Structure formats: structure tokens, C-alpha cells
Amino acid sequence: xxxxxxxxxxxxxxxxxxxxxxxxxxxxxxxxxxxxxxxxxxxxxxxxxxxxxxxxxxxxxxxxxxxxxxxxxxxxxxxxxxxxxxxxxxxxxxxxxxxxxxxxxxxxxxxxxxxxxxxxxxxxxxxxxxxxxxxxxxxxxxxxxxxxxxxxxxxxxxxxxxxxxxxxxxxxxxxxxxxxxxxxxxxxxxxxxxxxxxxxxxxxxxxxxxxxxxxxxxxxxxxxxxxxxxxxxxxxxxxxxxxxxxxxxxxxxxxxxxxxxxxxxxxxxxxxxxxxxxxxxxxxxxxxxxxxxxxxxxxxxxxxxxxxxxxxxx
Amino acid sequence: xxxxxxxxxxxxxxxxxxxxxxxxxxxxxxxxxxxxxxxxxxxxxxxxxxxxxxxxxxxxxxxxxxxxxxxxxxxxxxxxxxxxxxxxxxxxxxxxxxxxxxxxxxxxxxxxxxxxxxxxxxxxxxxxxxxxxxxxxxxxxxxxxxxxxxxxxxxxxxxxxxxxxxxxxxxxxxxxxxxxxxxxxxxxxxxxxxxxxxxxxxxxxxxxxxxxxxxxxxxxxxxxxxxxxxxxxxxxxxxxxxxxxxxxxxxxxxxxxxxxxxxxxxxxxxxxxxxxxxxxxxxxxxxxxxxxxxxxxxxxxxxxxxxxxxxxxxxxxxxxxxxxxxxxxxxxxxxxxxxxxxxxxxxxxxxxxxxxxxxxxxxxxxxxxxxxxxxxxxxxxxxxxxxxxxxxxxxxxxxxxxxxxxxxxxxxxxxxxxxxxxxxxxxxxxxxxxxxxxxxxxxxxxxxxxxxxxxxxxxxxxxxxxxxxxxxxxxxxxxxxxxxxxxxxxxxxxxxxxxxxxxxxxxxxxxxxxxxxxxxxxxxxxxxxxxxxxxxxxxxxxxxxxxxxxxxxxxxxxxxxxxxxxxxxxxxxxxxxx
Numbered sequence: 001x002x003x004x005x006x007x008x009x010x011x012x013x014x015x016x017x018x019x020x021x022x023x024x025x026x027x028x029x030x031x032x033x034x035x036x037x038x039x040x041x042x043x044x045x046x047x048x049x050x051x052x053x054x055x056x057x058x059x060x061x062x063x064x065x066x067x068x069x070x071x072x073x074x075x076x077x078x079x080x081x082x083x084x085x086x087x088x089x090x091x092x093x094x095x096x097x098x099x100x101x102x103x104x105x106x107x108x109x110x111x112x113x114x115x116x117x118x119x120x121x122x123x124x125x126x127x128x129x130x131x132x133x134x135x136x137x138x139x140x141x142x143x144x145x146x147x148x149x150x151x152x153x154x155x156x157x158x159x160x161x162x163x164x165x166x167x168x169x170x171x172x173x174x175x176x177x178x179x180x181x182x183x184x185x186x187x188x189x190x191x192x193x194x195x196x197x198x199x200x201x202x203x204x205x206x207x208x209x210x211x212x213x214x215x216x217x218x219x220x221x222x223x224x225x226x227x228x229x230x231x232x233x234x235x236x237x238x239x240x241x242x243x244x245x246x247x248x249x250x251x252x253x254x255x256x257x258x259x260x261x262x263x264x265x266x267x268x269x270x271x272x273x274x275x276x277x278x279x280x281x282x283x284x285x286x287x288x289x290x291x292x293x294x295x296x297x298x299x300x301x302x303x304x305x306x307x308x309x310x311x312x313x314x
Numbered sequence: 315x316x317x318x319x320x321x322x323x324x325x326x327x328x329x330x331x332x333x334x335x336x337x338x339x340x341x342x343x344x345x346x347x348x349x350x351x352x353x354x355x356x357x358x359x360x361x362x363x364x365x366x367x368x369x370x371x372x373x374x375x376x377x378x379x380x381x382x383x384x385x386x387x388x389x390x391x392x393x394x395x396x397x398x399x400x401x402x403x404x405x406x407x408x409x410x411x412x413x414x415x416x417x418x419x420x421x422x423x424x425x426x427x428x429x430x431x432x433x434x435x436x437x438x439x440x441x442x443x444x445x446x447x448x449x450x451x452x453x454x455x456x457x458x459x460x461x462x463x464x465x466x467x468x469x470x471x472x473x474x475x476x477x478x479x480x481x482x483x484x485x486x487x488x489x490x491x492x493x494x495x496x497x498x499x500x501x502x503x504x505x506x507x508x509x510x511x512x513x514x515x516x517x518x519x520x521x522x523x524x525x526x527x528x529x530x531x532x533x534x535x536x537x538x539x540x541x542x543x544x545x546x547x548x549x550x551x552x553x554x555x556x557x558x559x560x561x562x563x564x565x566x567x568x569x570x571x572x573x574x575x576x577x578x579x580x581x582x583x584x585x586x587x588x589x590x591x592x593x594x595x596x597x598x599x600x601x602x603x604x605x606x607x608x609x610x611x612x613x614x615x616x617x618x619x620x621x622x623x624x625x626x627x628x629x630x631x632x633x634x635x636x637x638x639x640x641x642x643x644x645x646x647x648x649x650x651x652x653x654x655x656x657x658x659x660x661x662x663x664x665x666x667x668x669x670x671x672x673x674x675x676x677x678x679x680x681x682x683x684x685x686x687x688x689x690x691x692x693x694x695x696x697x698x699x700x701x702x703x704x705x706x707x708x709x710x711x712x713x714x715x716x717x718x719x720x721x722x723x724x725x726x727x728x729x730x731x732x733x734x735x736x737x738x739x740x741x742x743x744x745x746x747x748x749x750x751x752x753x754x755x756x757x758x759x760x761x762x763x764x765x766x767x768x769x770x771x772x773x774x775x776x777x778x779x780x781x782x783x784x785x786x787x788x789x790x791x792x793x794x795x796x797x798x799x800x801x802x803x804x805x806x807x808x809x810x811x812x813x814x815x816x817x818x819x820x821x822x823x824x825x826x827x828x829x830x831x832x833x834x835x836x837x838x839x840x841x842x843x844x845x846x847x848x849x850x851x852x853x854x855x856x857x858x859x860x861x862x863x864x865x866x867x868x869x870x871x872x873x874x875x876x877x878x879x880x881x882x883x884x885x886x887x888x889x890x891x892x
Contacts, residue, residue: 031322060750062669080673080743145765153762236736240761241746255739258622269329 024288032284038277045089046096053086058241066260076262078252084266087243091267094244095274097155098228099221102162106224107217109167114174115201115209119182129175135168141230148236155238158231162224170216177209211286218282222275245271357862360574360581364882365588366860369600371613372872378559378593383539384528385482389422392528393872397564397589398457399528399547402448402472402506403518404433405869407574407879412864419866419876420635423519423790427824430518433875434467434529434548435506438522443513443822444496446522448472450504454548454571461533462546464569469500475529476508476521495521513820515827516790523870550584550878564589574879585862585881604630607892610860610882613867614852623855629890633854633865641741642844643732643748644781644803651728652780658842659707660718665751666710671848674743693831704840712754719755727756732780733772736763741782744847774800782847792834793819795843804843811838859887 026033045052054074061081069076075084113132117125135143147161181187182205190200229246231237238244245267253264372393384391384399409416409429417429432438435448450469458464476498496509514520521527534544542556550572551564565588572583592609594600601619604612605627614635623630645652645661652658697705706714719727734741742763749759764772773781781803792815794801806812814837818830854865861881869875 031319058746058750058753060747062666062673062747065673080746149765149768153764236763236765239763240742241749252739255616255618259618272329 021288025284029284029287031280032287035277035280035282035284038273039281042092042096042274042277046093049089049093053083053089055083055086057086057090057243059083059086066256068260069262075266076260078248078260078263079256084262087248088245088266088270091243091245091248092270092274094155094238094242095225095228095246095271098159098162098238098244098246099225099274099278102159102224102228103166103217103221105160105163106165106167106170106220107213109163110170110174110216111206111213113168113171114176115178115205117171118175118178119197119201119205121179125175129172132168132171140165140227144227144231145236148231153236153239155242158228158237161231162227165227166220166224170220173212173216174209177212178205181205181208210289214282214286214289218279221278222271225271225275357576358883360576360585360862361881361883362585363587364585364884365590366586366611366877366880366882367603367609368589368591368877369594369604369609369612370591370874371867373562373591373593374597374600374614377595379542379556379562381540382542382545384526384530385479389525389872392525393874394562394591395528395545395547396549396870396873396875397551397877398545398549398553399530400433400549400875401523401527401529401870401873402433402435403430403438403522403870404873404875405429405523406431407866407869407876410864410866410869410876412862412866412876412879418635419869422868422872423524425518425523425870427518430523433523434472435522440517440822443820444510446508446510446517448506448508448522450506451571452504455569456531456548457546457552457567458569459546459552461537461544462531467529467548468503469506470503471529471531472506473498473500474532476506476527478530478535479526491526492521513822515819515821517822519790519871523873525871550875551586551589554588559593559595561593562591570878572878584878586877589877604855607857607890611854611856611863613854615855617851617853620853623853629858630855631858634851635854635865635867636849636851641734641738641744641782641784641847642803643745643847644783644844645842646779646805647807647841647843648805649779651722651724651730654722655842656718656722657724660715660722660755661752661757662707662715662842662845663709663711663718664715664755664757665748665845667708667845667848668710670744670747673747674740674848674850693828693835695832695836700836700839704836707839707842712751716755719757724756727752727758729758729760730779731760731762732782733762733764733769733778734782735766735769737766738782738784740850741847745782748845773803776805790819792831792838806841806843808841811841857887857890857892859883859890859892 025036049057059082061077063081064073064077065079065081067073067077067081069084073083073085075088077083078087113128117128143165144161147164148157151157151161187200187204190204195203225246227246228237228244229250232244232247232250237247240247248267249264249271253267256263370393372390376390379391379394381391382395384395405417405419405425406429407413410419417426419425419429432451434451434454436451437449439447441447450467450472454467455464456462456467456471476495480492480495480498494511494514496511497507499507499509501507508517508521510517518524529548530539531546534546537544539545542553545553548571550567550570552567553562554565555561555563566584566586570583574581574583592603594603597616600609600612601615601623603609604615605623620632624632645658647653647658652661697708719725732745734745736742742761745759745761749761752759762778772778773783783801783803793799795804795806795815796802796812797807811834814830814834818827818834821827821830854867856863856865859882861883863876863880866876
């Protein structure tokens with residue numbers, strides 16, 4: 001029988017959605033596209049670090065300490081004779097894991113708590129928000145130390161602790177957004193026609209709060225990376241000698257700032273570029289996906305479909 | 315949109331300029347230091363007056379006094395109190411770098427008996443190995459302020475102060491430190507007799523010039539010794555003002571008993587009117603203060619700033635000091651695989667310690683062990699005189715190390731871990747290199763950094779495979795290896811070592827004791843209980859207008875008695891534009 005015309009249209013719509021998205025990203029949000037490329041580069045660097053780094057992760061050359069950038073060591077060496085370029089590359093992996101996974105965990109926690117509290121409200125909202133109030137009273141670093149004391153040290157413990165810290169505090173933002181959306185008429189209409197709560201949340205509430213969530217994601221990620229640095233400084237972060245940008249910036253580079261300023265500049269630069277890129281990309285994605293900013297006919301301003309449907313009249 | 319791009323371009327240009335700056339060569343070579351001949355300047359006539367701004371090592375570590383009661387927090391309290399209060403004995407200033415230079419007076423925990431002199435005790439004698447008689451100096455007075463109002467200092471004061479420390483209820487888990495002191499009695503107005511339960515070879519450190527036994531008056535204890543206004547002593551200075559997290563200011567004690575003789579002329583001490591210790595928590599701010607002349611002396615600065623200070627302030631006088639006690643990577647001698655001495659030897663020989671020293675502590679290997687320091691010559695045996703089987707431990711020989719490991723049954727290496735405090739960056743750097751060296755043997759080392767309190771909790775609970783912990787630079791540190799001692803991190807139970815130590819510890823004659831300790835150190839090193847990391851050097855800086863000072867730091871356990879002998883050459887200071 002072959003594909004029905006409807007199937008064809010759906011299939012072409014899906015593939016053209018991605019293409020359309022990317023096209024809009026490049027045409028309308030060039031900075032966002034650059035940010036996207038930076039994010040992609042970060043991802044690829046973290047994944048393929050072993051192939052990209054000139055030296056091994058723990059390799060050192062005690063005869064080549066404090067070397068300024070040169071042909072042999074493109075970004076110089078540190079106080080222990082380790083290649084800075086290799087450490088930046090391997091550090092991307094740690095920062096990626098900490099930044100992306102930690103932020104994702106925090107967003108999930110924020111969404112779960114915020115959506116349930118905002119939508120259900122009532123006693124649940126009151127009780128949970130008092131717990132959130134208490135949580136937010138404590139300085140972040142104190143909570144982190146407490147959590148690390150409970151979980152122990154290690155990369156994944158750090159990721160989870162940071163995710164929990166930011167997730168609970170950030171649920172407020174999500175809750176506010178959900179309360180705003182909940183008051184819309186279409187939500188009442190959905191309830192009136194018997195739409196199940198789960199479907200209502202997934203179809204009507206969550207898509208409309210993606211904008212603040214994306215902003216939360218992009219602003220949280222650098223904060224989480226830097227908090228990992230603070231934990232490293234206290235001896236609770238990523239265990240040495242595993243490189244992380246935050247650790248390189250806050251621990252080693254401060255001690256040798258005058259003697260080898262590149263020890264601070266490269267991880268700082270890497271962090272700044274990634275933060276900038278993620279922020280720009282996040283802004284662009286938010287703008288493109290925001291339903292209120294959609295124009296024209298159809299989901300992405302009109303989908304051009306090459307019709308393969310034969311005329312029914314033939 | 316255009317504006318965003320313009321900002322982006324500007325940001326990139328700024329970053330590029332930073333990058334280009336950083337790609338420049340390292341710090342230019344510092345100007346040549348004056349030769350020894352040029353440095354020797356005749357000491358002028360002492361001048362009275364002036365204020366010394368002192369960046370104290372202890373303040374820089376702990377950020378200010380937590381307690382004014384020495385009993386509660388000895389080592390740091392002692393540092394602040396030692397300008398004001400004194401002990402029975404003290405290091406002899408005239409035998410230090412500013413005098414005959416017999417000893418450098420840097421170490422907090424060790425002084426050869428030959429450089430010790432009387433302080434509040436004028437003379438002393440050891441009538442038998444467990445009886446120590448101190449003759450109190452007549453004419454010494456408590457400072458003329460609340461709560462003592464200048465009354466005479468007597469043997470009763472010594473007995474009260476010492477008995478208070480001995481009888482103080484220590485918190486749970488603290489080592490029973492003074493249980494060996496049987497009694498402290500004032501037999502007459504100027505005589506104190508200390509009796510011990512057994513002979514005490516290190517009696518000087520334990521109760522005459524060491525920790526805890528600065529003389530504190532009964533009136534101050536009764537009035538409330540935690541209030542700095544009640545702090546009173548017999549020393550050259552009195553506390554004038556204390557502002558938490560800001561500064562401590564001392565003023566001259568006009569009734570001080572001490573004098574100093576130079577070129578046949580006697581001078582009343584102290585020379586300074588005031589000493590101010592600013593409490594600056596940020597290291598770079600403290601360095602800026604000495605660089606700009608706002609601080610006169612900076613004690614024990616990290617080597618990191620050596621080159622930049624030489625560049626920016628070449629007039630500063632500098633002295634390198636070894637830290638003495640530094641980190642040791644302790645092997646557990648009671649669990650496999652490190653219970654096998656061949657494994658310990660292999661792991662030790664796999665580490666290139668000169669390279670470690672060059673990279674981490676910036677230059678010389680320094681003392682290889684706190685008690686092997688050449689500035690403690692009575693205890694020092696040069697490495698060349700060690701037996702070959704012990705001397706080889708200092709050779710970097712990965713081939714031999716691999717062979718030993720294979721003989722011990724670990725041809726492919728093994729996995730292990732070490733706990734370390736996260737607040738010790740130099741130590742972590744060294745462990746990073748050790749990890750790399752051991753990787754060549756197939757030994758996989760996991761470095762577990764812990765917050766300080768957690769680190770010590772695990773260390774004392776023996777919850778580790780290896781532990782990296784600092785070691786004190788004093789012979790008495792051998793006591794740390796006693797059975798069940800919390801600092802016996804290697805769990806040493808060697809009977810010969812413990813027996814020889816007990817014998818040395820109870821030998822009162824210093825010559826005989828030194829010989830025993832020298833032999834004991836050689837034997838101890840052969841046990842290979844730990845890898846002693848190269849001790850970091852630190853720099854003490856002072857400006858040329860600070861006179862009669864040559865880098866002294868401790869005239870006893872955290873004792874600042876050198877301060878009484880310092881004066882400020884105001885003319886020189888003005889001449890230099892400060």
C-alpha cells in the first residue's frame with residue numbers, strides 16, 4: 001500500500017523541523033549558533049580527550065616546569081611540568097560532567113518540585129516550600145560541605161550534591177512559572193474536557209515554562225562549575241590530580257599567578273568561553289522555541305512539504 | 315545586534331592582550347644580591363622608641379588568637395602571649411644569628427642545651443635524674459597593670475602556674491601530656507623543685523622552655539584570663555590593645571628586668587615602644603604590606619613570592635628557612651602489602667626526591683627528615699655516613715624498586731590509597747608526583763583529599779591504607795611512635811626502636827642522649843616507615859631599618875623573646891623614604 005499521505009507529511013515535518021530549527025538558529029541567532037558550536041566543541045573535546053590531548057592526563061616533566069607557551073607546549077606548563085593544553089582538554093571532560101550532568105540533575109529536581117508545588121498547591125505547596133525556605137537559609141558552601149560529608153568525596157558525589165543544592169533552591173522559579181501558566185484559560189479548558197493531569201502537565205504546562213527553565217540551565221551551569229572549584233579548594237571536590245577547570249583556576253593558579261600567569265589565564269578563558277557559549281546558545285534556543293515568538297503558519301513558520309501524494313482523483 | 319558583535323570583538327581583543335602578556339618570558343632575573351662583604355654593616359647604637367609592625371607567622375596561619383589562656387590552646391596562644399609572659403628558661407639571644415651565630419633559633423620545638431639560658435629562673439640544677447631545681451631570679455616583677463599591679467614574681471607564682479597546667483582537665487581524647495610530672499613545689503621564696511616520675515631527657519622542652527608553661531598569674535585566672543585586658547606577665551611588653559580580626563598592639567614594659575650588654579655597655583630592654591601585629595588573612599595583602607614597607611618583618615613567607623619580591627623590593631633583607639617538619643607519607647606496617655619492608659623500600663626508591671624538592675619546594679632538597687637537619691648538629695648524621703642498605707633509600711632507582719617489588723610478590727604492582735588534608739597544596743603536589751612515579755611500578759595510588767577535621771578523624775581511627783601527615787621537627791617526635799599513640803600513623807611496633815627510644819628519652823645527660831638519638835635515627839630510617847617529603851623552604855623578610863635582627867623566630871616553643879632586642883633605626887627609615 002505504501003505510506004499514507006499523512007505519514008509522509010509527518011515524517012517530512014519532523015526532519016524539516018530539525019533543519020528548520022538549525023536554519024533559524026543560524027539566520028536569526030548567529031551568536032546563538034556560535035554558542036552552539038562552542039557547546040558542541042566542549043562535548044566533543046570531553047568525549048575525545050584521549051585523542052586530542054598531546055600528553056597523558058597524569059604525565060609530567062619535572063624538567064619543564066613553569067614553561068611559557070611555546071612550540072613544544074602550546075599553552076605552557078604548570079608548576080609540576082604538566083602540559084596545560086592537555087589539562088585544559090581533560091578538564092573539559094570534568095567540567096562537562098559537572099556542568100552538564102549537575103545542571104541537568106538540578107533542573108530535573110527543580111522541575112519536579114516546582115511543577116508539583118505550583119500545580120497542586122494547597123498543603124503540599126505550603127509544606128514543601130517551608131522546607132525550601134529552610135534550605136535556602138543556609139549558605140550554599142555550608143550545605144555543600146554537609147552533603148559532601150554525607151556522600152563522601154568523588155566526582156559523582158560532587159555532581160549529585162551540586163545538583164541537589166541548586167535544584168531545591170531553583171524550584172521556586174519553576175513554581176512561579178507554573179502558577180502563572182496554570183491560570184490560563186486553556187488549562188481550565190483542558191481540565192474541563194477531562195484531560196489527565198499527567199498529560200496536562202506534559203502538553204500544556206511544561207512546554208510553556210521551557211523559557212525560564214532554559215535560562216535556569218544556562219545560568220546555573222557556570223555557577224556549578226565554579227562551585228566545584230570551591231569544593232576542590234576545600235579538598236572535597238574532584239580528587240587530585242584529575243584536572244578540572246575550576247580546580248586549576250582556584251587552587252594552583254592563585255599560588256603561581258605572578259610566576260606563571262598562563263596557569264590562570266587558560267582555564268579562565270576556557271571557562272569564560274564555555275559559559276558565554278552556553279548562555280548564548282540557551283538564549284537562542286529559548287527564543288526559537290518560545291511559542292509566543294513563532295510566526296507564520298505552522299509550527300515553525302510554515303513547513304514546505306514536497307507532496308508525494310498522488311492525486312486522489314486520478 | 316551590531317552592538318553585541320562590537321562588544322564581542324572588544325572582549326576578544328582584551329583577552330588576546332592578556333594572552334600575549336602571559337606568553338612573555340618568566341620573571342626577569344632579580345638583580346644580584348650584595349656580596350657578604352657588602353652586607354656586613356656595623357650595628358649602630360641602639361635607639362629607643364618606635365613601633366615594629368610584625369607580620370607574625372602564627373597570626374598568618376591561625377588568623378589571630380582564639381584564646382588568651384595558654385592552657386586551652388597552647389601553641390598559638392603561646393605565640394601571642396610570649397611578648398608578655400615568660401617561662402623558666404629561654405634561648406640565648408647572644409648565641410643566635412645576631413650574636414655568635416651558634417644556632418639559628420628558627421625551630422619551634424628544638425634548641426640544643428648549649429644555647430639555653432635562664433629567663434625567670436636565673437640558674438638551675440639537676441640534683442638527680444628526676445629532680446630539677448630552679449632558682450628564681452630576684453627582682454622580677456609582674457607588669458604594673460591589672461590585675462597584678464607590679465607585685466614581685468616568686469617561686470609560688472611558678473608553682474601555681476605550672477600546677478594549674480598539670481592539673482587542667484584535658485578534653486576527652488587528648489594525650490595525657492604532663493602525667494610524668496609528679497610535683498612542682500616552691501620550697502622557698504625563690505626556689506622551685508620539679509619532680510618527675512621517671513628521668514626526663516627532654517625536660518627542657520617538656521617544662522622549662524617548651525609548650526604550656528608560660529607563667530600566668532593567679533590574679534588573672536581569678537579575674538578572667540580570657541579577657542585580654544587581664545593578660546599580665548613578666549615579659550618585655552604588655553598588651554595595649556586587641557581588636558579581633560584587626561590587630562594586636564603591645565607596649566613597652568617600663569619595669570622589665572632584662573638588660574643587654576653590647577660593647578661593654580649595658581642597655582635596658584626593650585628598645586621598642588610598641589609592637590603591632592596586623593591580622594591580615596589574605597596572603598597577597600600581607601605580601602603587599604611588606605613590599606610597601608607597611609610591615610617591617612614578615613616571618614615565614616611561601617617561596618612563591620621570592621622572585622617577585624626580589625624584583626620589586628631589592629632592599630628587603632631575606633633569609634631562607636627550612637620548615638623543618640613537613641609531610642611524611644606513612645606506610646602501614648601492620649597491613650599488607652606495606653607490612654613487607656621490601657615493598658616499603660621499593661615505594662621509597664621509586665620516588666625521585668631531589669626532583670620532588672626542585673619542583674615543589676623550589677630548589678634544594680632541604681633536610682631529608684626533620685631530625686636530620688644540619689642545624690641540629692648534635693643529632694645530625696650526614697647521609698653519607700648511613701649504612702648502605704639505608705642510604706640506598708635516598709637513591710632514585712626505579713629498576714631496583716621494581717626488583718624489590720617483584721621479590722615481595724607484586725610484580726604487577728597493586729592498588730592503594732593515601733589520605734591527605736585538602737588544605738596542604740604543597741603536599742598534594744608532591745603526592746601527585748609520587749603517584750606518577752609509582753605508576754611506573756604498576757602501583758596505582760588514589761589520592762583522597764579530606765577536609766581537615768575529617769582527615770584527622772580518619773587518621774586517628776586508622777581508617778586508611780596510607781596517610782600523609784606532617785611531622786614535627788624535634789627529637790621528642792619519636793614519642794609519637796609509641797604504641798597506641800594517635801600520631802603513630804605507621805603503627806610502628808618495633809621492639810628495638812621502642813626500647814632504644816625509651817632509653818634515650820630517660821637519659822638526662824645531653825651528650826650521652828645525643829649519641830643515642832643519632833644512632834636511633836639511623837636505625838629508624840632503616841625501618842622505612844614513611845617517605846619523608848622534602849621540607850619546603852620559607853622566607854623571612856625584614857627591612858634594613860630593623861636593627862639587631864637576623865631572622866630569628868623562636869627562642870623556645872613559639873617564643874618571641876627576640877623582640878626585646880630589636881630597635882628601629884628611624885633615620886635610616888626616613889632616608890629610605892618610608
